[in-house]
Amino acid sequence: MNIYALVKRTFDTEEKIVVKNGAIQEDGAEFIINPYDEYAVEEAIQVRDEHGGEVTVLSLGGEDAEKQLRTALAMGADKAVLINTEDDLDEMDEFSAAKIISEYLKDKDADLIIAGNVAIDGGSGQVGPRVAELLGINYVTTITDLKIDGTSATLVRDVEGDSETIETSLPLLVTAQQGLNEPRYPSLPGIMKAKKKPLEELELDDLDLDEEDVEAKTKTIDIFMPPEKAAGRVLEGDISDQVSELVNLLNKEAKVI
Amino acid sequence: MSKNVLVLGEAREGELRNVSFETIAAAKTISEGGTVTAVLLGDSVENLAQEMVQYGADRVVTVEHPHLKQYTSDAYSQAFMAVYEQEKPDAIVLGHTALGKDLSPKLASKLSSGLISDVTKIEGEGDAAEFIRPIYSGKAFEKVQSKGGLLFITIRPNNIEPLAKDESRSGDVSSLSVDITNLRSVIANVVRKSTEGVDLSEAKVIIAGGRGVKSEDGFKPLEELAHLLGGAVGASRGACDADYCDYSLQIGQTGKVVTPDLYIAVGISGAIQHMAGMSNSKVIVAINKDPEANIFKVADYGIVGDLFEVVPMMIEEVKKLKGSPAV
Numbered sequence: 001m002n003i004y005a006l007v008k009r010t011f012d013t014e015e016k017i018v019v020k021n022g023a024i025q026e027d028g029a030e031f032i033i034n035p036y037d038e039y040a041v042e043e044a045i046q047v048r049d050e051h052g053g054e055v056t057v058l059s060l061g062g063e064d065a066e067k068q069l070r071t072a073l074a075m076g077a078d079k080a081v082l083i084n085t086e087d088d089l090d091e092m093d094e095f096s097a098a099k100i101i102s103e104y105l106k107d108k109d110a111d112l113i114i115a116g117n118v119a120i121d122g123g124s125g126q127v128g129p130r131v132a133e134l135l136g137i138n139y140v141t142t143i144t145d146l147k148i149d150g151t152s153a154t155l156v157r158d159v160e161g162d163s164e165t166i167e168t169s170l171p172l173l174v175t176a177q178q179g180l181n182e183p184r185y186p187s188l189p190g191i192m193k194a195k196k197k198p199l200e201e202l203e204l205d206d207l208d209l210d211e212e213d214v215e216a217k218t219k220t221i222d223i224f225m226p227p228e229k230a231a232g233r234v235l236e237g238d239i240s241d242q243v244s245e246l247v248n249l250l251n252k253e254a255k256v257i
Numbered sequence: 258m259s260k261n262v263l264v265l266g267e268a269r270e271g272e273l274r275n276v277s278f279e280t281i282a283a284a285k286t287i288s289e290g291g292t293v294t295a296v297l298l299g300d301s302v303e304n305l306a307q308e309m310v311q312y313g314a315d316r317v318v319t320v321e322h323p324h325l326k327q328y329t330s331d332a333y334s335q336a337f338m339a340v341y342e343q344e345k346p347d348a349i350v351l352g353h354t355a356l357g358k359d360l361s362p363k364l365a366s367k368l369s370s371g372l373i374s375d376v377t378k379i380e381g382e383g384d385a386a387e388f389i390r391p392i393y394s395g396k397a398f399e400k401v402q403s404k405g406g407l408l409f410i411t412i413r414p415n416n417i418e419p420l421a422k423d424e425s426r427s428g429d430v431s432s433l434s435v436d437i438t439n440l441r442s443v444i445a446n447v448v449r450k451s452t453e454g455v456d457l458s459e460a461k462v463i464i465a466g467g468r469g470v471k472s473e474d475g476f477k478p479l480e481e482l483a484h485l486l487g488g489a490v491g492a493s494r495g496a497c498d499a500d501y502c503d504y505s506l507q508i509g510q511t512g513k514v515v516t517p518d519l520y521i522a523v524g525i526s527g528a529i530q531h532m533a534g535m536s537n538s539k540v541i542v543a544i545n546k547d548p549e550a551n552i553f554k555v556a557d558y559g560i561v562g563d564l565f566e567v568v569p570m571m572i573e574e575v576k577k578l579k580g581s582p583a584v
Contacts, residue, residue, distance in 0.1 A: 013510045013530045017396040024397065035511045094362070095371055120510050121393055124374035126362040129330070133366035138441040139330065141359045144504070154445075159355045160456040161505040165446040178511055179504035217371025221387065222400040226537060234548070234559040240570055242560050246542065247574040249558060254540045256519040257462070257486055257575065 001053030001148075004105065005044040006115035006128070007072055009065040010034040013120060022222050033068045036116025039176035042183040043146060044114050045076040051148060053111070054078045058104065060097055062086040066199065073194035074186030080199040088204045093216035094122075098130030100214055103207045105135060110171060117142045117175035125175070132173035140166055142177040258384060259291035260347035260408070265337065265360075266297045266309050266317075267352055273305050275459060276352035276412070278312040278419035283376070283412050284350045285313055285420065289383030294318060294344055298336045300326035303432065310428035313420040317430045318344070324437040327447075328356050331440045334363050339435040341368070348408035354458065357411045370407040377416040377516070377537075394510040394533035414459040415516055450505060455489040457506070462488025462519045465508055465535070468495035469524020469545065469564055476502055478568040479523055485575045491515065491535075493525045509534035524564045527552030544568070 011017070012030040019025070033041065044055045056079045057072040059065045069080040083100055085092065092100075105113065113135075115128035125141070132139035144163070145156035151170045156163050158177045186194070204211070235242040250257045262284035266277040277295075284293040295314035297305055299321060306317040320336040337360070341349075349364070351357040353375045365372035378389040380400070388401045388410055457463065464483045466476050476490065483490045491513070492506040508515055510530040520538035525531060527543075527550055535541070536555045543556035544567050553559045560567055 011393065013533075016529070017393050019397055024393075093371060094374075095365070095369075098362075098366065123390075123392055123394060123514075124372070125358050126365070126372055126374060129359065129362035130366040133363045139363075140442065142355070158505050159447075160458060161450050161503075163448040163450060163505075164444055165448075166442050167445050168442040177504075178507060217404055217406065218373055219402050219404050220399050221402055223392070224398055224400075226395065226398060229536070229555055229557075232541070232543075232553065232555075232557040232559055234553060234556075234561060239560070239562045239566055242562070243567055243570040244574050246558055246560060247571060247578055250519065250540070250542070251578055254519070254557065256540050257578070 001048065001051050001111045002109055003044045003048055003053055003055045004108070004110045004113045005037070005040045005055060005057045005072065005077065006101065006113065007037045007041060007057050007059045007068055008034040008116070008119045009059065009061055009068045010119055010121045017225070019223050019225050022224070024223060031064070031068065033071055034116050034119045036118055036120070036176050036178070038183040039178070039180045040114040040116050041072045041075055041077060042181045043176060046181065047112060047146070047148060056081060058101065059083070060085060060100060069199055070194050071186060073197045073199070074190040075184055076190065079197060082199065082201045083207070084201055084203055088211055089214065091216050091219065092214065093218045094124055094126035094130060095217045096214040097127050098134060100204070100207065100209065101127065102131045102134035103209055104202070105131065112148070112170060113173040115173065115175050117177050128173055128175040135173070137171045137173055138168055139173040139175070140168065141175045143174050144177050144179040146174060146180070259289045260287055260383060261291045261344065262288045262293050262348040262350060263341065263344055263346040264293060264295050264314070264350045265352070265357070266295050266305065267354060267356055268299060268302065268305060273308055274352070274354070275419065276354055276414040277309065279412055279414065279417045280350040280352055281309065281313040282419050283379060283410070283417050284348070286379050286382055287348050287350070287386055287408065291347070292316060294346065296320070296337060296340050298325045298333055303430065306430040310426050311422050311424055315428050317428060319430065319432045320435050321432065322435060322437050324440060327444050329440060329442050329444065330359055330363050331442065332437050333360050334367065335437050336435050337364060338367060340433060343433060349410070351411045353411040353413045361409065361411050365409050368407055368409070370409050371403055373401050373403065373410045376410050376412045379417070391514065391537065394514050395537050396533050413516065415461070450503060455487065457489050457491055457508070457513050457515055460489035460515070460517050462486040463491045463508070463515055463517045464488060464521045464523060465491035465493065465525060466496050466501070466523050467493040467525030468499060470496060470501055473501050478572065482568060482572050482575065485572060485579065486519070488517070488519070493528070493531050522552050522556070523568060525552055526550045527555070
């Protein structure tokens with residue numbers, strides 16, 4: 001089976017966000033594989049181990065994303081592709097990203113493409129379904145279980161807490177929700193092997209794309225922090241008094257119950 | 258310039274979800290006097306049309322088909338695109354719900370348009386409208402504009418105020434018949450797990466439990482309190498990892514990002530990842546044994562105490578409150 005996992009380099013979830021002059025400060029921050037994409041990589045490896053084939057991890061971004069791709073290779077992916085847009089594009093949006101990724105994938109005959117259901121930075125969750133639509137293949141989002149039998153697939157998706165069982169067929173794009181699996185840590189031999197695994201780097205030119213073809217349709221005009229919250233009130237007195245005061249405050253002052 | 262805007266009404270178990278009315282309010286801001294047309298898709302939805310009008314839609318177009326009874330991206334995109342072709346709107350507004358998240362990128366891709374997802378606030382009107390959305394799960398916000406062409410947004414439930422319901426409003430309701438073919442996904446089964454049908458993303462009240470709740474049983478009082486307040490139960494990653502509850506309840510940077518009117522954090526210490534998922538809630542209550550817990554930094558009201566003592570007392574107090582005649 002020909003399996004692709006889409007991977008984005010994101011800020012570590014532990015990181016505090018600092019905004020300066022309308023931009024996120026990246027200096028000194030730790031970067032990771034977007035946690036939902038980690039589920040995607042893990043699932044891709046498990047599907048390959050069960051059904052045979054090859055896992056390619058694909059990332060879009062700058063040269064720095066090589067580190068996250070090496071991590072995915074160390075987990076067990078076979079090959080990596082980095083589409084480096086650093087020199088070509090100043091700004092891109094989900095339209096641009098999906099266009100570039102689908103241009104790369106269109107002649108690859110992928111049986112299964114796995115992405116995270118959302119990236120924890122931009123948080124739009126658009127790229128997976130957009131790529132599927134551009135490739136003309138079916139997609140299922142926020143999956144928590146995947147079983148493949150020949151060219152049939154049975155999936156469970158999380159729909160706002162409910163579980164939907166879906167039957168469909170390959171080729172297919174799915175997006176991973178938490179609970180799909182427990183991503184493995186790269187082993188030391190895995191890390192050693194990853195250094196020798198192929199990592200191909202491409203630019204827009206290699207995909208016969210011009211900047212105009214992938215020009216963003218939307219524009220970020222400002223980035224800012226949420227307003228600081230004033231310190232709240234910690235209640236005092238007997239617990240039972242505190243509780244009745246709290247319920248009273250929620251009812252009369254905050255008017256939320 | 259006035260714009261014609263298409264919104265999608267969403268029903269759950271035969272009733273329109275609140276977010277449907279919020280999309281109308283958002284569409285009004287964008288339309289600057291243009292027409293707001295509501296789209297309703299389902300096997301039987303015409304009876305819901307009038308309510309969309311009462312909340313501000315100028316017209317309603319319904320598409321009824323057995324294949325639209327349950328949402329699939331193939332069926333819904335075919336039906337929505339048929340309405341799009343008929344109406345040729347300047348803008349589209351959908352809810353950023355499970356359905357909206359799944360459907361909107363497919364539509365945007367078909368329409369070769371941009372898509373501004375998960376909008377929590379709109380500043381300005383018409384062509385000058387700017388859209389604010391959380392990034393890094395609410396650790397920061399960005400302001401986004403369309404660069405032209407079709408404007409397409411999804412709005413986060415519970416953030417944009419619906420217009421007041423006006424039962425005297427009337428509007429044209431028409432139906433469109435659409436052939437729906439070539440469905441690639443079949444829904445074999447649905448297991449309802451969400452509390453009482455109150456969905457976390459739309460819940461006005463959320464009672465969330467953390468590791469401090471200690472067991473699956475420990476969540477029972479939280480469920481009772483949520484039930485009394487018409488809310489939903491959520492959880493921290495710690496509680497999910499410890500198997501006290503299902504991952505579908507997880508709130509945080511991985512998990513759901515929520516903005517209810519009232520968020521009660523019970524036995525949750527307040528890891529940065531959890532706070533990203535809930536710190537934009539309107540009112541936050543923290544109940545924790547540890548007075549140093551981070552959660553108190555974002556809480557409007559805090560009780561330092563044993564949750565197993567506090568929550569049952571709260572249940573009694575709320576019962577008293579709800580039982581007393583309205584003042």
